[in-house]
Amino acid sequence: MNQREQFGQLLGETARAWRAALDRRLAPVGLSGARWRVLLHLARTDVPLSQKELAHRIGIEGPTLVALLDRMVQDQWVERRPSDSDRRSNTVHLTARARRTIRRIEATAAALREELLSGVSKDELDGCARVLARIRDRAERRQ
Numbered sequence: 001m002n003q004r005e006q007f008g009q010l011l012g013e014t015a016r017a018w019r020a021a022l023d024r025r026l027a028p029v030g031l032s033g034a035r036w037r038v039l040l041h042l043a044r045t046d047v048p049l050s051q052k053e054l055a056h057r058i059g060i061e062g063p064t065l066v067a068l069l070d071r072m073v074q075d076q077w078v079e080r081r082p083s084d085s086d087r088r089s090n091t092v093h094l095t096a097r098a099r100r101t102i103r104r105i106e107a108t109a110a111a112l113r114e115e116l117l118s119g120v121s122k123d124e125l126d127g128c129a130r131v132l133a134r135i136r137d138r139a140e141r142r143q
Contacts, residue, residue, distance in 0.1 A: 011132075018116065025108050029101060034060075034068055035077065036105050039094065042078065043102045048091035050083060077101075 023033040031039070041057050042049065049057070055065040069092060072078045077098045080090040094102070117125065 022109055022112055025112060026105060029104060031105070035072060038068065038072065039077065039098050039102060040105060042092060042094050048081070048083070048093060050086070050089045050091055052089065054092055
C-alpha cells in the first residue's frame with residue numbers, strides 16, 4: 001500500500017491516538033473526550049451556539065449531543081438557554097465551573113501538544129497544516 005492509499009487511515013489513527021492521550025490526561029478532572037470537546041468548542045466561540053451548531057462543529061448527531069448535554073447540565077458543566085433569535089431552539093453556555101476548568105484543559109492540551117510535536121520542525125508542521133487544511137476544505141465542499 002502506498003502513502004496515498006494509507007493517508008486517510010493514518011490521519012484517522014493519529015487523530016484517535018491524540019484524543020485518547022488527552023482523554024487519559026483529563027480523566028482525573030472528570031471529563032471524557034466528548035465532554036472536553038464540548039467545553040472547548042464553547043470556550044472558543046464568541047457567539048452562543050445552538051445545539052444544532054454545536055453538534056455540527058463536534059461532528060456528532062443531534063440526538064447524541066442532546067443526551068450528552070443532559071448529563072453535562074446535570075453535572076453543572078453547561079446550561080441551556082432559550083435562543084434570542086429562534087424561540088424553538090436553545091443555545092448552550094459554559095457554567096462558572098466549566099470556565100474555571102477550561103484553563104486546565106487548555107494547559108493539559110498544550111503540554112501534550114508540545115510532547116507530541118517535539119522534534120517536528122516548524123517547516124514540517126507548516127507544510128502539514130497547509131495540506132490538512134486543503135484536504136479539510138475540499139472534503140467540506142463535497143458535503
